[in-house]
Amino acid sequence: MNSVPWKSGLWRLVRNAVLIAILASALGLALNSRLLWKVLTGRAVVASQTSPERGAEVALPLPVELEEVRELLGGNALLIDARTRDAYLEGHLPGARSLPRGANDEQLEIFHRQVPPDRPLIIYCSGYGCPDSFVLAERLLADGYRDVRVYEGGLPEWADAGLPVERGQR
Amino acid sequence: MRFDRILFQVCRQTLGGIFLYAGLIKAQDVVAFAGSVANYQIPFLSYQLNYLVAASLPYIEMAAGLLLLINRQVRPAALLLGVLDIIFMVALVSVLIRGLDIDCGCFRPGGEGHTTAQVALLRDVGFLALAAVTFFQPSWKKP
Numbered sequence: 001m002n003s004v005p006w007k008s009g010l011w012r013l014v015r016n017a018v019l020i021a022i023l024a025s026a027l028g029l030a031l032n033s034r035l036l037w038k039v040l041t042g043r044a045v046v047a048s049q050t051s052p053e054r055g056a057e058v059a060l061p062l063p064v065e066l067e068e069v070r071e072l073l074g075g076n077a078l079l080i081d082a083r084t085r086d087a088y089l090e091g092h093l094p095g096a097r098s099l100p101r102g103a104n105d106e107q108l109e110i111f112h113r114q115v116p117p118d119r120p121l122i123i124y125c126s127g128y129g130c131p132d133s134f135v136l137a138e139r140l141l142a143d144g145y146r147d148v149r150v151y152e153g154g155l156p157e158w159a160d161a162g163l164p165v166e167r168g169q170r
Numbered sequence: 171m172r173f174d175r176i177l178f179q180v181c182r183q184t185l186g187g188i189f190l191y192a193g194l195i196k197a198q199d200v201v202a203f204a205g206s207v208a209n210y211q212i213p214f215l216s217y218q219l220n221y222l223v224a225a226s227l228p229y230i231e232m233a234a235g236l237l238l239l240i241n242r243q244v245r246p247a248a249l250l251l252g253v254l255d256i257i258f259m260v261a262l263v264s265v266l267i268r269g270l271d272i273d274c275g276c277f278r279p280g281g282e283g284h285t286t287a288q289v290a291l292l293r294d295v296g297f298l299a300l301a302a303v304t305f306f307q308p309s310w311k312k313p
Contacts, residue, residue, distance in 0.1 A: 016246035017253070020237065021230050028229030029222070032200050039221045128217045129208030131201060156211060156270075 061123070061137035061150045066161060069122055069151050077120040082132040083155075091165045093124065093158055101125070101132035112143065120147040127154040178307040182248075185300040186238030189251055192277050193232030200224050206275025210261055211268075230254065238304065245305055252301035259294045262287045 029036065064072070073079065079096035081088045088098040099111055115121075121140060125132035133150045141148050159165050196203045204224035207215065215223065230250070237247040258276070265272060265287040274290035285293075 013246050013249060016243055017250040020233055020243065020246060020250055024229040024233035025226035027233075028197070028226040031229075032225035035200060036221055036225055040218055126205075127208055127211070129201075129205040129220050131205070152217065156209070160211070 061134065061141060061148045064122060064149045064151050066151070066153055066157055069158075072120060072122060072149075075120065077122050077149075078115060080121055080123045080136070081155075082123050082125045082136040083130075087126070089168055091155065091159075091167050093155065094164055094166045096124075096166070099136065101136045103136075108139075108143070115145075117144045118146055120149070121145055122149045122151050124151040124154040124158075127156040128152055130154065174307070178303060181300045181303040182238050182241070182244060185248070185251060185297065185304055186235045188235070188297065188300075189231045190235030190239060193228040193230070193235060195277055196224075197228035197232065200228075203228065203275065206273065209270070209272040209275065210265060211270065212261065212264075248301045248304040252298060252305060255294050255298045255301060259291060259298070262291045262294065266291070 069079075073095070079093050081092045081096045081098050082101045084100050085098055088096075088100075092098070099107065103111075121137075123133040123137045123140075133152070133154065137148045137150050155165070200221070201224075204221045207220045207223050208217070231254070234247040234250045234254075237243045238251075262274065270287075272287070274285045274287060276285060276290055276293070
């Protein structure tokens with residue numbers, strides 16, 4: 001092997017490293033193809049977590065951008081924080097109400113009593129890739145709320161835009 | 171066995187073990203790991219790309235770690251992990267600069283343990299040293 005010029009040795013090294021990366025990635029993508037397909041076709045994480053298919057007309061929450069959120073808040077839309085209670089107390093969007101993704105029946109019942117089903121809801125959690133807002137949105141849609149939207153950018157995007165964050169109880 | 175041979179063997183196996191473990195644990199919950207990736211708020215990583223990274227990165231870590239452990243393709247695997255490690259460090263430095271308070275998501279995504287960017291960065295310096303020793307082992311010859 002000593003006769004191999006240094007450069008061609010290096011070239012083979014890099015080529016093998018790239019090859020390992022490509023083959024391993026291909027394996028990972030293949031093994032996760034079902035999940036990735038859902039993500040790429042916009043059905044995100046929710047599909048894997050709601051087991052029974054409830055027919056084609058199942059309503060999906062509408063994604064909204066930061067600008068739309070600000071416009072909707074000018075109306076009577078209600079912001080909902082789907083993260084844990086602790087995360088909510090540490091900081092949330094101004095005026096947001098806490099309803100954790102894992103809320104129990106009692107918490108949901110109180111929510112139903114206080115919020116009419118025709119009130120527009122905007123649900124958020126800790127940004128892109130966090131499934132809580134989708135899961136909660138599907139639950140509320142199934143419970144009869146008609147206008148349920150998910151703000152995917154969530155608290156991180158809101159705070160990054162320099163908008164105010166509220167702390168503590170509400 | 172000479173000291174540098176022992177050092178090389180220890181570095182190779184430690185590095186391999188760590189990355190095999192890191193990959194295994196993340197591969198089990200791709201959705202949570204995609205969330206960890208999203209927390210870094212890297213501008214060119216869209217929502218979908220976060221998932222592509224989350225699905226492939228653990229397998230690269232596992233493959234390179236496994237190759238180091240079974241003593242095959244040692245230099246390419248060490249090179250790959252070194253490059254990955256540098257990418258991680260760049261991401262962590264950008265987290266520090268932007269002042270984001272996130273968990274590094276290096277091992278257990280979405281877990282209770284909160285590893286700050288500083289700690290993760292220090293750890294990555296260590297991994298990089300292991301990768302360098304493994305890669306630059308002067309008396310390295312194919313078995």
